[in-house]
Amino acid sequence: MTLRSCSRDAEVRRLLELGHWPQSCTPELRAHVERCKACGDLVLVTMAFRRARAETMNAVQLPPPGILWWRAQLRRRNAAVERIHKPIVGAQIFAFAVTLVITVGFLAWQVRDGWNWMKWLASLAQSQVFHWEVLWPFASAKSAAGFLSLVPALALLALASGVVLYLGSEKHNS
């Protein structure tokens, strides 16, 4: 398809844009439009669309702008709330991960001690000499150090659990 524009295309366009067609155009230009297919198409299509636009614009019942304004405000507010919640959700995930790591570490530590204790019980059954003092696990200095490290670990676990529950309840309430 060849794209050929007429030399009088700009003149016809200007008259159409100004709304002066066909009143203000010369008879010579009008005769040209009747002969020239490109200009004829331009006039035909532009006039049809302009009239359709004018009629369609008169047919609409517009909703009040206030409704749209407040809908937009509400949407912006919701978007802002969502943006603010993103770091809170991140903090909740981080707190949950920390709690999970501490819990797993604590359980692993306790399982290891329990395993040692089970081994000790097994060796006790085969032992010839029974030592009563070893029944109390914190009697030795090593066990006392283990007990001292257990207390802050439990406190930290309780604190982290509290934070997780608090953040979880905040999200639920909001």
Add this chain to the structure above:
Amino acid sequence: MLWESILPKAIAGEGASADAADLRMDSDAFAGFYERSARSLWAYLTRVSGDPALADDLMQESYVRFLSAARPPSLEDGEVASRRYLFRIATNLLRDHWRRPHPASLEDLPEEFFAARCDVAQNDSVAMLIPAMARMKPRERQLLWLAHAEGYSHQEIAEVTGLGSASIRLLLFRARRKIARLLREPASSGRLRSMGRLP
């Protein structure tokens, strides 16, 4: 609570400077802009989609998106830029609508269906355009409406539709030739003569 004090700032600024927030439209300025632009936007959506009910929905959504956009044209840019931005939103909404799966494509709809839903046609000039528009592709309808009803330049049409400005001229030329041929068909030639458009 902390976020309650942060929230108003986040809504007003949205990460931009306070000056940019001040240049946003207030409700009165928006009401004026809406009165001046809504009818032409609705006409565009109705004629391109062929569905006045859909045009109602998309027009409202266009204004809500316009107002809640992170970086809308400021008051300094002028109403022409705001109008162009609004038409761009509406064009994207139309495109999204057409991309969504539908029980029947707009292209597959019979002409009678299209004409029946466009009950805003009052006289011959619109009545003869409706069947011709129904036989055009959605993009052709958009280009023709923006160029010939809204009077946009090729550059402005490129901004609204997202097409390259170099290709607009050719696409528009083809679309105009096609719809002119449809308007000149024997069925509508009688109406055209009565309007004085044909010799």
